[in-house]
Structure formats: C-alpha cells, structure tokens
Amino acid sequence: MAKKSSTSKKAGANGRRPLKSAPKSAARNGNLSGERRYTIPDYRLESFDCAVRQVASDDGVRYEVTGDLSAPVPPIRESKSLSPRQCLEIYRWMLLNRKMEQALENLYKQGKVVGGVYFGLGQEACSCASAYALCPEDWLAPMIRNQGSLLVRGFSARDVMMQYMAKAGSPTFGKDASSHFGDQQKRNVCAPISTLGDLIPVMAGVALGARLQGRNIAALTYIGDGGQSTGVTYEGLNFAAVQKLGLVLIVENNLWGYSTPSDMQFRVKDLAERAIAYGIPGAIVDGTDACQVYDVVHDACERARRGEGPTLIEAKMMRMKGHAIHDAAEYVPKPLFEYWRKRDPIARLEKFLLERKWLTAKQNEELIAGVDGELEADREFAVNSPMPDPEKTPQNVYCDGCHEIKPKYGVPKAGSGKGSGKPKQGEAAVHLR
Amino acid sequence: MASTSYLEGIRQGIWEEMERDPSVFCLGEDIGIYGGAFKVTDGFIERFGPERVVDTPIAESAIVGAAFGASLTGLRPVAEFQFMDFIGCAFNQITNMLAKAHYRWGAPAPVVIRGPSGGGVHGGPFHSQNPEMYFVHTPGLKVVCPGTAYDAKGLIKSAIRDNNPVIFFEHKFLYRRIKEDLPAEDYTVPIGKARVARQGRDLSIITYAAMLHVALEAAEILAKEGIELEVVDLRTLLPLDREAIATTVRHTNKVIILHEDTRTGGIAGEVAALINEEAFDDLDGPIVRITSRDTPVPFSPPLEDYFLPKVADVIREARRLKSY
Numbered sequence: 001m002a003k004k005s006s007t008s009k010k011a012g013a014n015g016r017r018p019l020k021s022a023p024k025s026a027a028r029n030g031n032l033s034g035e036r037r038y039t040i041p042d043y044r045l046e047s048f049d050c051a052v053r054q055v056a057s058d059d060g061v062r063y064e065v066t067g068d069l070s071a072p073v074p075p076i077r078e079s080k081s082l083s084p085r086q087c088l089e090i091y092r093w094m095l096l097n098r099k100m101e102q103a104l105e106n107l108y109k110q111g112k113v114v115g116g117v118y119f120g121l122g123q124e125a126c127s128c129a130s131a132y133a134l135c136p137e138d139w140l141a142p143m144i145r146n147q148g149s150l151l152v153r154g155f156s157a158r159d160v161m162m163q164y165m166a167k168a169g170s171p172t173f174g175k176d177a178s179s180h181f182g183d184q185q186k187r188n189v190c191a192p193i194s195t196l197g198d199l200i201p202v203m204a205g206v207a208l209g210a211r212l213q214g215r216n217i218a219a220l221t222y223i224g225d226g227g228q229s230t231g232v233t234y235e236g237l238n239f240a241a242v243q244k245l246g247l248v249l250i251v252e253n254n255l256w257g258y259s260t261p262s263d264m265q266f267r268v269k270d271l272a273e274r275a276i277a278y279g280i281p282g283a284i285v286d287g288t289d290a291c292q293v294y295d296v297v298h299d300a301c302e303r304a305r306r307g308e309g310p311t312l313i314e315a316k317m318m319r320m321k322g323h324a325i326h327d328a329a330e331y332v333p334k335p336l337f338e339y340w341r342k343r344d345p346i347a348r349l350e351k352f353l354l355e356r357k358w359l360t361a362k363q364n365e366e367l368i369a370g371v372d373g374e375l376e377a378d379r380e381f382a383v384n385s386p387m388p389d390p391e392k393t394p395q396n397v398y399c400d401g402c403h404e405i406k407p408k409y410g411v412p413k414a415g416s417g418k419g420s421g422k423p424k425q426g427e428a429a430v431h432l433r
Numbered sequence: 434m435a436s437t438s439y440l441e442g443i444r445q446g447i448w449e450e451m452e453r454d455p456s457v458f459c460l461g462e463d464i465g466i467y468g469g470a471f472k473v474t475d476g477f478i479e480r481f482g483p484e485r486v487v488d489t490p491i492a493e494s495a496i497v498g499a500a501f502g503a504s505l506t507g508l509r510p511v512a513e514f515q516f517m518d519f520i521g522c523a524f525n526q527i528t529n530m531l532a533k534a535h536y537r538w539g540a541p542a543p544v545v546i547r548g549p550s551g552g553g554v555h556g557g558p559f560h561s562q563n564p565e566m567y568f569v570h571t572p573g574l575k576v577v578c579p580g581t582a583y584d585a586k587g588l589i590k591s592a593i594r595d596n597n598p599v600i601f602f603e604h605k606f607l608y609r610r611i612k613e614d615l616p617a618e619d620y621t622v623p624i625g626k627a628r629v630a631r632q633g634r635d636l637s638i639i640t641y642a643a644m645l646h647v648a649l650e651a652a653e654i655l656a657k658e659g660i661e662l663e664v665v666d667l668r669t670l671l672p673l674d675r676e677a678i679a680t681t682v683r684h685t686n687k688v689i690i691l692h693e694d695t696r697t698g699g700i701a702g703e704v705a706a707l708i709n710e711e712a713f714d715d716l717d718g719p720i721v722r723i724t725s726r727d728t729p730v731p732f733s734p735p736l737e738d739y740f741l742p743k744v745a746d747v748i749r750e751a752r753r754l755k756s757y
C-alpha cells in the first residue's frame with residue numbers, strides 16, 4: 001500500500017506537486033538570432049524618467065515620485081511644416097482654450113455652472129495643434145479635456161459655456177454637458193459619451209464609411225492613459241489596423257487617470273509601444289510642444305488620407321489640475337506639478353514666437369486683448385441666455401424624418417465584385433435545426 | 434449612537450464584513466488612496482492594505498471577470514463601479530459569465546457589484562441612470578436597491594454573504610442626504626424581502642430607492658387631507674417579494690407603483706403583472722404607474738425636473754385613485 005503523503009500536497013496529472021513558494025521567474029536568455037527589433041520614433045527633446053508608486057508609512061498610504069526632476073526645460077522643436085502664420089494661429093487657439101477654461105472656473109465660482117468643470121490645463125498644445133492638422137472633410141471626436149479641439153473645429157467658447165450652464169441654446173439644448181456635443185452635418189465632429197474608449201471603434205467606422213464612398217479621410221480621436229486600459233480600445237485599434245482605416249489615435253498620457261498614476265495603469269514603458277502589437281506605426285511626442293504635436297498628427301493624417309491605415313501617437317504631458325473642479329489632486333506629489341509647470345505649453349510657445357520675432361510684444365498684447373474680448377462677449381451672451389423649456393424634455397428621442405440620411409462623400413458603388421448579381425442558392429451548413 | 438448617512442451605512446457594512454471575513458476584498462477604480470469617487474472606501478487601504486483594496490486599471494469587464502475568477506478560488510469580492518452607468522461595459526461578464534455559472538456548471542459566483550446610480554443631481558445622461566432592469570431580466574442575478582441607511586448597511590452585508598452575484602445599486606442622491614441611527618450590533622437585512630415603510634388603509638404605493646422618500650413625503654401631505662397611504666419599499670427587485678406585494682394590495686385594494694427608472698420596461702410593469710396573478714380580485718381600481726419619462730436622463734435642471742417623478746405627481750394620482 002502506498003504511503004500516504006505527510007502533507008496534503010498531491011501530485012497533479014503532470015506528476016508535479018504544488019510548490020511551497022512561488023517560483024522565481026526564469027531570466028530570458030537572449031536568443032540573439034531570433035530577436036526582433038521595432039522602433040518607435042520619439043520626437044521629444046528630452047525624456048522624462050520618473051515613476052510614481054504607492055508607499056505606506058505611519059501616516060497612511062500615499063503616492064511618491066522617484067527619478068530626476070531637475071532637467072532644464074527643452075526648447076520648442078522646429079516644425080517641418082508649420083508656417084509662422086500657422087504657428088501664431090495655433091498659439092491663439094491655445095490661449096482661447098486656456099482663457100475659456102479660466103472663464104468657466106469663474107462661472108463655476110459664481111454658481112452659474114451646473115455640475116462640475118473639466119480642464120485641459122497643460123494639455124492645450126495637444127488638443128489645439130492636433131485638431132489644427134485636420135482638413136474640413138476629416139473627422140474629430142473629442143474627449144473631456146479636448147475643449148480646445150472643439151474650438152479649432154469651429155465651435156465657439158459660447159457653445160462650451162452654454163453646455164456647462166445647461167442653457168437652451170447649447171449645442172445639446174441642455175441635454176448634455178461639457179465637451180459632450182458634436183456636429184454630424186457640418187463640422188464632422190462626433191460627440192463623446194462618458195465611457196472611456198468607445199469613440200475609438202466609432203472613428204474607425206467613420207473612416208470605413210468614407211472609404212466605402214470612395215474617400216480616404218483622417219478620423220482623429222483621443223484616449224487617456226487611464227482610458228486606454230479598456231477592452232474597447234483594443235477592439236477599435238485592432239479593427240482599424242486590420243481594415244487599414246485612417247484612424248489617428250492620440251493617447252494623452254497625462255500621468256493620471258483620476259487618482260490613479262499611470263504606473264498603476266499599464267506596464268509598458270511608453271504606451272506608443274502598443275502600436276507594435278497592433279502592427280501599426282506609433283510615435284511619441286512631447287504633448288506640451290505644439291509644433292511636435294502638429295507635425296506628427298499631420299503625418300498621421302496624411303497617411304490616413306493615402307489609405308495606409310491607422311497611427312497611434314502617445315503625447316506625454318501632465319494633467320495640471322484635479323480630475324475635475326471638485327478634485328484638489330492632493331494625491332499628486334507636488335514635485336510633479338513643479339516639473340511640468342515649467343513646461344507650460346503656452347508660455348513656451350509664446351517665448352518661441354517672440355524669440356523668432358514671428359510675434360512682437362505689442363502684437364501679443366493685442367492678440368491677448370482680442371481673445372479676452374471675444375470671451376467676454378461669449379460669456380455675456382451665455383450667461384444671459386435662457387434655460388430650456390421643460391416641455392421639450394420628451395422631444396427628439398427618435399428621428400422621425402427630421403434628418404436626411406445620405407452619403408456624405410459620394411454614393412458607394414453598387415458592386416465591385418464579379419458575382420452573378422444574384423444571391424447564392426444552396427444548402428447552407430446549418431447545425432441548429 | 435450618532436446619526437449615520439446612507440453612504441456611511443454602506444461603508445460600515447463593507448468594513449465590518451472585511452473585518453469579520455478575511456475572504457472579502459474590494460476592487461475597483463480609484464478605491465485605494467483616493468478612497469473612491471464618492472469616498473465609500475476612504476481609509477480602507479490603510480486598514481486592509483493594497484492586497485485587499487485593489488486599485489485597478491479602468492477596465493470594468495476585467496474587474497467583473499477578475500472578481501468572478503477570485504470567487505472561484507473561494508473569495509468574496511466586492512467590485513466597485515465608479516458610476517453604475519458604466520455597468521454596460523461589463524454587461525457580458527455579468528449576464529453571461531456570472532449569472533449562468535451556477536446553473537451551467539455548478540460554480541457559485543459570490544460577487545457583489547456595487548456603485549452609485551440614479552439622478553436628481555444634474556449628472557447628465559451618463560452619471561444619472563438607473564440601469565437595474567437590464568439585470569432584473571437576467572435569471573441568476575440578484576438585484577438590490579436600498580432606500581434607507583439601515584437597509585443599505587444591512588443589505589450590503591447580506592449581499593456580501595450571499596453565494597450569488599448581487600448587483601447592488603446605491604442611490605447617489607441619498608448618499609449624504611439621509612441619516613438615521615443604526616444599531617451598534619451586527620445585523621443584516623434579508624435580500625428578497627420588501628418592507629412596509631408606512632402603514633395606511635386607503636391605497637398602497639409600491640416603490641424603492643430614492644422614490645421611497647418622495648412617496649413618504651406625499652403620504653405625509655395626503656394624511657392631512659385624510660388619505661392614508663401605505664408605502665411599501667421593495668428593497669430588492671430580483672427576486673421580488675410577491676407576498677409583500679399581494680398583502681398590501683389585499684389590504685388597501687388600490688395601488689400606485691412609483692419608480693425613478695424610465696417607464697417602458699421598468700419594474701412597475703412586472704409588479705402590475707404580479708398583482709394581476711396574485712390579487713386581481715382584490716383590486717378596486719386601475720393600477721397606476723408613476724415613473725420617469727421614456728427619454729435619456731437630461732442634464733439641464735428644468736429638463737431633469739420634468740423628467741423625474743415628483744411629490745406633486747404622487748399627490749395628484751393618489752387623489753384621483755382614492756376617488757375612483
């Protein structure tokens with residue numbers, strides 16, 4: 001009779017017994033002949049090598065940043081395609097973006113905003129310069145921090161303010177808030193929903209739809225370092241890759257997803273590396289450098305318009321406020337704010353323009369005054385416009401003919417194959433009868 | 434004992450279960466150092482450590498799937514959704530993986546999926562929804578919607594101790610608005626049992642969650658004009674307490690069903706069918722439904738106010754039904 005094992009550890013079918021402790025992971029032996037190499041271009045003029053971790057101490061658990069935060073601020077990278085006039089335009093959009101959000105913050109403090117306010121502080125270059133790379137027939141889908149993209153795409157600060165104040169004249173007639181609006185008819189902007197990542201397959205579909213109509217367009221959207229963890233991100237990107245659709249996805253790595261640092265969100269060093277796994281080009285840019293953002297997005301859009309498929313761009317930057325106005329971001333280690341404050345996208349672009357003499361101090365003053373004037377007029381209008389009529393609540397759940405549905409780019413071809421013109425007849429293989 | 438809020442009741446319930454049973458753990462987005470978007474798990478990571486308070490990537494489907502996986506190893510996971518509006522992201526895991534596991538292959542799924550739902554706070558279409566009926570339609574799940582601090586605490590404890598997947602809808606409007614004194618000792622509230630929140634002889638109002646308070650307020654006003662409402666708080670939507678529903682109808686013979694969820698496909702239809710089956714002969718009037726409108730939850734306050742059922746609606750319908 002076999003002796004009973006003294007422990008409860010029985011051998012499994014493979015003859016193995018459970019280990020007492022977890023096995024040490026075997027070091028990869030470098031099989032050089034089979035090694036593969038991929039490159040992800042990094043356009044930054046510096047690299048940011050810091051990590052945020054959870055540390056427990058006597059006074060609780062908190063986040064700590066490790067790494068060198070003393071590097072000098074890099075210059076703006078010379079754009080290979082932007083003219084001085086275009087640089088100035090982007091600069092103005094960025095100013096408008098920031099000052100509009102400052103106005104929103106004031107409106108909030110005056111109790112005029114319904115709900116909270118979201119900010120793109122520190123990310124204006126990423127929003128504005130990327131949207132600036134689009135042509136009118138391209139598409140844009142903004143996320144919550146891309147209020148600047150909406151301005152570039154032809155909405156006004158008034159629209160955004162009215163959204164936050166839930167006014168009857170807001171782009172959603174008071175039915176939704178913040179950047180949650182779009183324009184399917186004229187501006188080619190798809191409104192976001194809150195659930196993160198859901199725009200990615202939608203924008204792949206926009207590119208698919210246009211291609212069916214004989215047109216390759218660029219379809220630009222964004223996802224955060226947090227939001228990219230969703231499954232739908234994978235589905236959308238893979239779909240676009242397989243179908244070679246002109247999706248341009250910017251991963252806005254601002255180091256935080258609400259209170260969660262990106263080190264707790266993913267394990268790759270750079271999210272752009274994910275492109276390798278999808279089999280598509282990826283690139284890294286400094287999200288606080290408008291010229292870099294523009295150039296890379298411009299190239300990705302050109303690729304999309306040539307029908308060569310999607311591009312994944314990681315823009316590195318920092319969310320310079322809390323998740324929304326209610327959040328004081330006390331969990332963020334202070335040195336991180338100090339590091340990124342020096343890399344303010346607007347101050348740096350301003351300096352670049354002044355140094356190059358593409359902008360004089362006087363012109364700058366005029367430009368700022370112009371932005372302020374525009375915002376004041378918009379604020380005035382928005383504040384004084386009426387709230388929605390409650391009787392309208394049940395309206396527009398369905399389209400009962402109020403919209404015409406027709407191909408935007410041209411009529412798809414009836415058929416391009418060589419079939420007989422009739423559906424196939426025959427016994428289908430059906431296993432459920 | 435100091436008055437305890439609805440949110441605090443849930444906090445205490447989870448905390449006490451984690452103290453009592455080492456197999457209970459939490460997972461969700463921003464639940465660690467931040468303590469959750471609504472601060473339900475504030476201080477948990479300090480007490481139970483990052484092993485039992487797992488801050489996850491933003492991946493609802495993975496959160497629910499992983500919770501079920503951990504439950505297969507004998508644990509009792511409590512998964513937080515930052516907003517129940519995002520539960521659609523995990524719909525397949527919940528309705529196909531968890532709900533059917535025990536029926537198909539004999540694997541219990543003692544998983545709690547909890548988070549804030551409901552409107553009245555001007556959260557707009559994606560931070561105000563009442564998605565309970567998607568799950569009420571799924572055999573294998575239990576669906577709980579507490580309306581008081583006492584029930585919230587007692588029911589979260591029952592949900593954690595239950596061997597089945599429980600979707601626990603917390604109403605965010607109630608989080609910090611209602612308070613009551615809770616017993617110091619351990620108690621639970623059974624899943625599947627309704628409660629008579631106010632006794633009355635003239636007509637019954639069957640409701641749950643935040644609308645319980647609308648019903649109670651209306652009952653107070655109507656009592657002054659001599660109409661006595663009996664208020665029944667369902668507390669659990671799946672399984673429904675058939676007995677409690679039939680009993681109140683037999684007692685008052687007239688019934689209003691009130692809920693914040695939209696009208697078509699809301700629980701009122703199911704309750705009405707059940708009354709038809711159990712107590713048809715006891716009815717002295719038509720079954721009345723008071724619900725939200727069949728639209729998404731609009732953001733702007735005048736629109737949302739129009740959308741939601743109000744005390745005035747209950748009063749108007751109660752008077753009409755009383756004189757029927």
Ligand SMILES: Cc1ncc(C[n+]2csc(CCOP(=O)(O)OP(=O)(O)O)c2C)c(N)n1
Pocket residue numbers: 145194195196223224225226227228230252254256257258319323462491492493515519522
């Ligand atoms: C699917 C889903 N889960 C959770 C949320 C709640 N939520 C909204 S924003 C956010 C953090 C997003 O972080 P990130 O994607 O990095 O964007 P950022 O706010 O940094 O721009 C979370 C968890 C959501 N909107 N959608």
Ligand SMILES: [Mg+2]
Pocket residue numbers: 224225226252253254255256257258319
């Ligand atoms: Mg982020």
